[in-house]
Amino acid sequence: MVSLIKDSVGILPAGALGVSFFYHLTKQLTQVDDQVYFLERQNSSSSQVLKKSGEIAIAKRCCVRVASRREAQIATSETIKYFPTAKILKPDLLSCYKLAFLPEIVLICPNPDQLLSIISTVVELLILISEQGELSQPELPFPYLVLSSNGIYFQRFRQIFIEKIEEATLFGRLADLWPDIMPRIVSRFLRGVTIQTGVREGSEGNTIYRPGPRGRTQITGGDITSRERCCEILAGKGAWFELAPNISPTRIEFDKALTNLSTNLLGQLMSIDAQGKFKVLTVGEILANSHQPKIRELASHVFKVGQMIKVYGKDENLEVILDQLMETCHAHESHIPSSLQWVDTKIRLLTLEPEMTPTEAWLLEPLIRYAKASELEDSVNYFESLKNQLIEKLTLATNANR
Structure with missing residues (x-):
């Protein structure tokens, strides 16, 4: 029986925004472990480039107190930290499920034009879970999905998500999930509207990521239980996540x-x-x-x-x-x-x-x-x-x- 890895966060993919999330969720790279990691986007060429390079370079900002004759001053410097991709980059969602390594939360932050393919992968994940007879478990082994790319798209993609599930049901790949299971699934489809910044410099094997200062991400969509659970985990790891006001x-x-x-x-x-x-x-x-x-x-x-x-x-x-x-x-x-x-x-x-x-x-x-x-x-x-x-x-x- 597969279950989610409690309190874990998978970041999809390892781009400028994703690396900034990683930086702050690991308390500025001081707690890098199997609780926060990157996920491959299925059939992604950039993931292959990352794996080929063998490492991800992230700039860590350091504040140093400099003594002067008149007063103490703060100077900022940076150190480039190199992390082996084998340590912090996991396979795509379908492979993670087969390896019993599904995160509890997936932070989804690719270019907006890549969201549709990720939603298709998520529906394939549902089909895999269903085939193992696990969708009816009291603890649903399906992660919280937090869409964090820029754009005005949430209502549209939530509708597409539901339509793709219905299509899989029509073609016999999924059992009918209404009225009990479907609301539980859709309640985990969330929006993370963020002002987190980050810079990606260079290309392919020479890329350096420079995360911006800790920026606010507001969690909305889904249901209140899902939102609160996501904020509990994400804010608890040191990043700035909070519940959005009670608006759409x-x-x-x-x-x-x-x-x-x-x-x-x-x-x-x-x-x-x-x-x-x-x-x-x-x-x-x-x-x-x-x-x-x-x-x-x-x-x-x-x-x-x-x-x-x-x-x-x-x-x-x-x-x-x-x-x-x-x-x-x-x-x-x-x-x-x-x-x-x-x-x-x-x-x-x-x-x-x-x-x-x-x-x-x-x-x-x-x-x-x-x-x-x-x-x-x-x-x-x-x-x-x-x-x-x-x-x-x-x-x-x-x-x-x-």
Whole structure:
């Protein structure tokens, strides 16, 4: 009989965000054991590269007290820690189940366009568990799934998850799980909306991960028992996880979308000039006063769409939302937004193409869809214009760096 490894956390995959989670869940690499580890994404080429390299390099920041004649000062340095992949990288979920090594929580944080394949793998895991007659156990041997990638997608992917289970039932691969087991399964499908930052530098065997400071992740979705259990485990290991307010996951996704669009999308537009020359910008530089009108315009359209689909109340104030956005952004002024890191890496590798990153796609496309459904033509035109401007700037950068 297979059971979950109590209190354990599997991070899928070992990317910039995943490594940042690993860093803080291991108390800044001081408690690296079989309780926190990475999971392979099924059929992932990047996992094969990691295994071939034999190690994962993570920068550990150290604070040193420096004595001076007048006062004691704090200096920051870093040490690169090398961890054998054989020690901290486990196989994919299906293999972990067969090896009786399923984690209690899976933190899922790939590019948003990879989430669909992971959900398919999760349904295959359910089928394996069912084939062993274990779905009816009092302690369900099925992990909590915490989707932590950026984007507005939770409701859609939860629906896809249920539809894939129903499809497996239709084709006789699963027994009918209603009305008893299905709610227990869906209650473990959670959303982790995070402001955790991290940087990935280099490529293939020369990659170094630099985790950002401990950032907040809000757990929502599922049921209250699942949320509380996830927070108990994750916060107990030293990372900043907390229960989200009693509001919909989509509301929290909209709040985070404002941060991502203001820094990642507008940041790209600001970082590429008319000749296609790219300059890396920090969040603080993007927030400079000269850019405030652009951020306000963006926020007003997101807020308007949010009100139409009831994620923001009619009596809520845009100014309050803007103040919260600025507070969040100013807390990460020295951070280089992930999409700008992506452009910088692509330019250095001569692989930049005029296409949006998955993060922008999974923010803009849902907003356009919601705006169309709400008949907000001006917002549709605004978001379409943003998308076109971004493609134009990336085209300029692509041509300038060939």
